[in-house]
Each structure stands twice: as C-alpha cells, then as structure tokens.
Amino acid sequence: xxxxxxxxxxxxxxxxxxxxxxxxxxxxxxxxxxxxxxxxxxxxxxxxxxxxxxxxxxxxxxxxxxxxxxxxxxxxxxxxxxxxxxxxxxxxxxxxxxxxxxxxxxxxxxxxxxxxxxxxxxxxxxxxxxxxxxxxxxxxxxxxxxxxxxxxxxxxxxxxxxxxxxxxxxxxxxxxxxxxxxxxxxxxxxxxxxxxxxxxxxxxxxxxxxxxxxxxxxxxxxxxxxxxxxxxxxxxxxxxxxxxxxxxxxxxxxxxxxxxxxxxxxxxxxxxxxxxxxxxxxxxxxxxxxxxxxxxxx
Amino acid sequence: xxxxxxxxxxxxxxxxxxxxxxxxxxxxxxxxxxxxxxxxxxxxxxxxxxxxxxxxxxxxxxxxxxxxxxxxxxxxxxxxxxxxxxxxxxxxxxxxxxxxxxxxxxxxxxxxxxxxxxxxxxxxxxxxxxxxxxxxxxxxxxxxxxxxxxxxxxxxxxxxxxxxxxxxxxxxxxxxxxxxxxxxxxxxxxxxxxxxxxxxxxxxxxxxxxxxxxxxxxxxxxxxxxxxxxxxxxxxxxxxxxxxxxxxxxxxxxxxxxxxxxxxxxxxxxxxxxxxxxxxxxxxxxxxxxxxxxxxxx
Numbered sequence: 001x002x003x004x005x006x007x008x009x010x011x012x013x014x015x016x017x018x019x020x021x022x023x024x025x026x027x028x029x030x031x032x033x034x035x036x037x038x039x040x041x042x043x044x045x046x047x048x049x050x051x052x053x054x055x056x057x058x059x060x061x062x063x064x065x066x067x068x069x070x071x072x073x074x075x076x077x078x079x080x081x082x083x084x085x086x087x088x089x090x091x092x093x094x095x096x097x098x099x100x101x102x103x104x105x106x107x108x109x110x111x112x113x114x115x116x117x118x119x120x121x122x123x124x125x126x127x128x129x130x131x132x133x134x135x136x137x138x139x140x141x142x143x144x145x146x147x148x149x150x151x152x153x154x155x156x157x158x159x160x161x162x163x164x165x166x167x168x169x170x171x172x173x174x175x176x177x178x179x180x181x182x183x184x185x186x187x188x189x190x191x192x193x194x195x196x197x198x199x200x201x202x203x204x205x206x207x208x209x210x211x212x213x214x215x216x217x218x219x220x221x222x223x224x225x226x227x228x229x230x231x232x233x234x235x236x237x238x239x240x241x242x243x244x245x246x247x248x249x250x251x252x253x254x255x256x257x258x259x260x261x262x263x264x265x266x267x268x269x270x271x272x273x274x275x276x277x278x279x280x281x282x283x284x285x286x287x288x289x290x291x292x293x294x295x296x297x298x
Numbered sequence: 299x300x301x302x303x304x305x306x307x308x309x310x311x312x313x314x315x316x317x318x319x320x321x322x323x324x325x326x327x328x329x330x331x332x333x334x335x336x337x338x339x340x341x342x343x344x345x346x347x348x349x350x351x352x353x354x355x356x357x358x359x360x361x362x363x364x365x366x367x368x369x370x371x372x373x374x375x376x377x378x379x380x381x382x383x384x385x386x387x388x389x390x391x392x393x394x395x396x397x398x399x400x401x402x403x404x405x406x407x408x409x410x411x412x413x414x415x416x417x418x419x420x421x422x423x424x425x426x427x428x429x430x431x432x433x434x435x436x437x438x439x440x441x442x443x444x445x446x447x448x449x450x451x452x453x454x455x456x457x458x459x460x461x462x463x464x465x466x467x468x469x470x471x472x473x474x475x476x477x478x479x480x481x482x483x484x485x486x487x488x489x490x491x492x493x494x495x496x497x498x499x500x501x502x503x504x505x506x507x508x509x510x511x512x513x514x515x516x517x518x519x520x521x522x523x524x525x526x527x528x529x530x531x532x533x534x535x536x537x538x539x540x541x542x543x544x545x546x547x548x549x550x551x552x553x554x555x556x557x558x559x560x561x562x563x564x565x566x567x568x569x570x571x572x573x574x575x576x577x578x579x580x581x582x583x584x585x586x587x588x589x590x591x592x593x594x595x596x
Contacts, residue, residue: 182510185510185511185515188514192486194565195482195539196572197568197569212517215516216486217572217576218513218514219514228559232562235557239551242550246547248489248493253544256537257537267488268488268522270492271518278519
C-alpha cells in the first residue's frame with residue numbers, strides 16, 4: 001500500500017509519525033511545494049521519500065492532503081483526476097463547504113472523504129510535528145453519505161489509529177460549529193495581539209505579560225498562510241461568531257462603565273460555567289456526543 | 299521572626315511553600331476567614347498554625363495579605379493599626395491605586411509595601427497552591443518611595459526568594475498596564491465563554507472544543523470573588539482596554555464582511571508579531587525592562 005501525504009507541516013508530519021508508529025505503513029511518500037519543508041521532513045524521518053505531485057499521486061492507494069484550505073481547493077480536483085480508480089483521498093482542512101463544493105460533481109467524488117481533525121498548535125512546519133498530536137481529540141467527517149463505504153472505512157481506520165474519535169456532520173454544520181470553537185478564538189487572539197501591539201507603551205506591557213496574557217494570545221502566533229484562507233472560506237459564519245462575541249464584550253464593557261456591578265458579577269458567574277463544561281474527559285465527551293451525532297466509537 | 303499570611307489560597311499558599319522551601323522561615327502563621335480553607339491549608343502543611351487576625355498580626359514581624367482586592371481595601375488599615383511599630387506589611391492585589399489611597403495618610407504608611415506578583419492560574423483555594431508558581435515571573439512594587447527602606451528591602455528579598463524579578467512603577471502605571479495584560483484577557487475570556495454558552499447548539503460546540511478554544515477560554519474559569527472587585531477597582535482602565543480591544547475586533551469583522559482580504563491578511567500578519575515579542579526568555583525580559591524601569595536584579 002502506497003500512502004502519499006501532500007503538505008509536510010504540523011498536521012501532515014504528525015500524521016506521518018503516528019501512522020508509522022502504529023505500523024499502519026512502513027513507508028510514506030511526501031509531496032511539498034516548499035523544497036525546504038520537503039527536505040526537512042525527509043531529514044526528520046517523517047517521510048521516506050519525496051516525489052513530485054503527479055508520480056506520487058498516480059501510484060498511491062491513499063492520498064492525504066494537509067495544506068492550507070485555499071490550496072486544497074485548487075489541488076483536490078487535480079488529485080482526484082490523477083489517482084488510480086480505487087484510491088482514497090482525504091483532506092485535513094478546517095473549513096469544508098467550499099472545498100467540497102468544487103468536487104461535488106467530480107466522477108470520483110466517492111473516493112474523497114472530507115475530514116477535519118480538531119487538533120493543532122500555534123506552530124507550523126515539519127519541525128512542529130510530533131507524536132500524539134491527535135490523541136484524545138475529535139475528527140469531524142463531513143457528508144459521509146457522499147463517500148464510498150470502503151473509502152470511508154479506510155479514513156475512519158486511520159483516524160482511530162491516531163487516537164481520535166469521530167463526529168459525523170454535514171459540511172454546513174461543521175463550518176458553523178468550527179467558526180465558534182476554533183475560528184473565533186483565533187480571530188479573538190489576533191485582535192487581542194493587535195490591541196496590545198497598538199499601545200504606545202507596549203514594551204512595558206510585554207515585559208509584564210503574565211501567563212494569562214500569554215495563553216489568551218497564544219493563537220495569534222498562528223500562520224497567516226493557513227488562517228487567512230480559512231477566514232475567507234468560512235467568512236459568513238466567522239462574521240456571525242465575531243458579532244456574537246463583540247456583543248458579549250460590549251455588554252461587559254457597558255455594565256462596567258455604568259457601574260452596574262450586579263450585572264458584571266452575573267456575567268462572570270455565568271462565564272464560570274465553562275469550567276464544568278470543559279472539565280469532561282474523553283469518555284464524557286463521547287457520551288455527550290452520542291446525543292448529537294451518530295458516533296463511531298472504537 | 300514571625301510571618302503571618304492572611305488568605306490561604308493560590309497566592310498565599312504558594313508563597314508559604316516557597317518561603318519554607320527557601321528556608322526563609324521555619325514556621326508560618328495563617329489567617330483565613332474561611333474556616334474550611336484554613337483547615338485545609340493546615341492539613342496540606344502550607345502553614346504551621348492558624349490564628350485569629352488580631353493575635354496573629356499584633357505579634358508579627360511580617361504580614362502578607364493575599365485576599366481579593368475589595369477585602370484588602372477594608373483590612374489593610376486595620377492590619378497597619380494592629381502591627382508592632384517595626385513590622386512590615388505587603389499585599390498581593392492586582393489593582394493597586396484604590397488600596398493605596400485608603401492608607402495614604404496612615405501613620406504607618408511607611409510599613410506598607412504594595413506588591414503585585416504577575417502570576418496565577420485559573421484555580422483558587424489552598425489545594426491550588428504549588429511550589430514554583432512565581433518562578434521566572436515579574437512582581438510589581440508600587441510607589442516605592444512611600445515605603446521605608448527596611449520594609450522595601452524585606453519585601454524585595456522575599457520576592458527574589460520566590461524567583462521573581464521586580465518592576466518598580468507608580469500605582470497608576472501599574473493599574474494601566476495591568477488592565478491590558480491581565481484584566482483585559484480575563485474580561486475577553488469571560489465574554490468568549492458567554493458567547494459560546496449562549497449558542498443554542500452549545501453541546502455540539504463544547505464537544506468539539508479543541509485545544510485552541512480551551513486555552514483561549516481558560517481564564518474564564520477564574521473566580522468571581524477575586525475578579526469582580528478587580529474590575530470594580532480598576533474600572534476606568536479596564537473600560538479603556540476593552541474599548542481598544544472591541545475596536546480591533548470590529549476592524550477584523552468589518553474587513554472580513556467587506557471582503558477586504560488584503561486588510562484581513564494585514565491584521566493577521568501584524569498580530570503574528572506577538573510571537574517575537576513573547577518569545578523572549580527571562581534575560582531578554584530583564585534587559586528590556588531596564589530601559590523602562592529601575593530594575594532590582596539579583
């Protein structure tokens with residue numbers, strides 16, 4: 001079985017590590033348009049050889065695309081054109097509807113299984129890849145009825161090998177939910193970084209930056225090449241989520257300004273409920289999810 | 299030397315651990331209005347005995363107050379009244395101007411050294427205390443010319459024993475800077491939690507909550523008894539910081555809405571600069587600070 005991973009960064013590289021550790025494959029072929037990345041991935045042992053796109057894909061049983069969503073959108077019809085008829089293709093993009101729409105009528109649409117692992121760090125590139133990135137996380141599979149059963153089964157098997165559970169939903173549901181839990185926190189962190197960078201006495205501020213600031217602004221380090229296209233492709237839902245967030249911030253600011261201290265206390269107390277909600281371990285997470293999704297458990 | 303710590307939570311408890319580990323004292327007296335907290339701190343070995351406020355303070359050489367800022371404001375004149383004439387008092391509050399103003403004309407103002415360790419977690423209570431909480435962090439000392447030199451020296455010594463460096467500034471500078479690096483991230487996290495808790499399909503959202511969401515919303519778990527009074531006491535600067543943040547979020551949202559993708563890219567790229575600014579280790583931090591503050595280095 002020949003596996004090709006296109007895009008040898010944090011996600012592609014970490015996946016390569018896990019699939020070899022799990023002895024799912026002994027050899028992985030890498031494709032990366034960035035020659036430096038490709039060389040580094042080879043040196044780090046993430047992949048065993050580097051090939052050009054066409055020879056790599058045309059001889060593969062499985063192609064995993066782990067590049068920014070604007071590049072996925074361009075590449076995915078080409079990859080479906082090039083693969084053998086029995087091969088499976090998946091992508092790891094964080095926004096899904098627009099990507100899926102470009103291959104909607106492709107004769108090999110059934111070979112494609114759209115996936116979104118809810119995992120990552122603010123770092124990128126092959127050197128950011130590590131074993132266990134996906135362990136205990138959730139991977140979303142979209143519109144599973146549009147994928148052939150063998151192709152779906154293969155991607156499910158790979159996802160479980162990396163230690164993730166699977167949530168099944170439509171691409172529209174995925175884009176809406178992801179706007180709130182992933183794209184909004186990134187936009188919020190970018191804005192927080194910009195707000196503090198704009199202060200005149202910012203040196204003072206950064207010198208003082210405590211753990212609280214660091215963790216809240218952490219996502220603002222995330223690369224523009226990955227995130228800019230996500231915001232473009234999921235524009236409407238991100239705008240909706242930002243609107244809701246700005247409304248809640250404005251509530252907080254106005255309550256404070258008006259000295260409505262009961263209201264400020266209420267807003268803090270309500271927000272504290274997040275503690276209970278996020279405290280759940282994986283088993284409670286899976287239990288909760290069963291009420292929302294058809295869940296494939298190991 | 300008798301040390302009393304008033305407030306046996308995360309900050310007071312962690313300080314107690316460090317001071318004993320560093321062999322600065324062999325025994326610490328604890329005061330806590332919450333009998334459960336007091337008992338737990340004793341059981342955990344954070345303190346060696348529990349006393350009522352008056353006997354504890356009136357026999358102490360050093361009193362450390364680590365309770366919410368509204369309680370500090372009430373307690374600090376009483377503590378200054380009760381201490382022996384040579385004793386030193388410090389507090390660990392995150393907002394300083396209002397607290398300092400209530401003892402401005404106290405005959406023992408020189409015995410008081412206002413301090414703010416920029417360290418913490420979202421947890422509270424004696425069981426949240428741990429060794430090393432302060433290591434590598436910054437502690438602000440405010441209006442140092444209003445403290446007696448011996449009192450200042452004792453508090454500086456204690457701060458350095460816990461592994462912190464010191465930044466000296468006026469209480470107004472401290473409240474302004476802290477509004478941006480600490481109080482704003484907390485308000486932002488509370489609003490983010492409320493925005494997501496308000497979603498109808500919030501179960502779906504929480505089940506998907508990935509690392510990015512968790513770290514961004516982490517501070518929203520912080521206790522209202524500590525944070526509500528901070529927002530009240532530092533109201534004006536927190537309102538200013540929230541205004542700047544909302545402006546930057548609105549910029550982001552409107553650029554996305556108007557499909558001004560160049561602008562969105564510019565906002566992300568600018569925010570990425572936070573990576574370089576926050577990457578510095580302690581030595582660069584100390585170096586930077588020398589340009590801004592008179593810094594007491596070990």
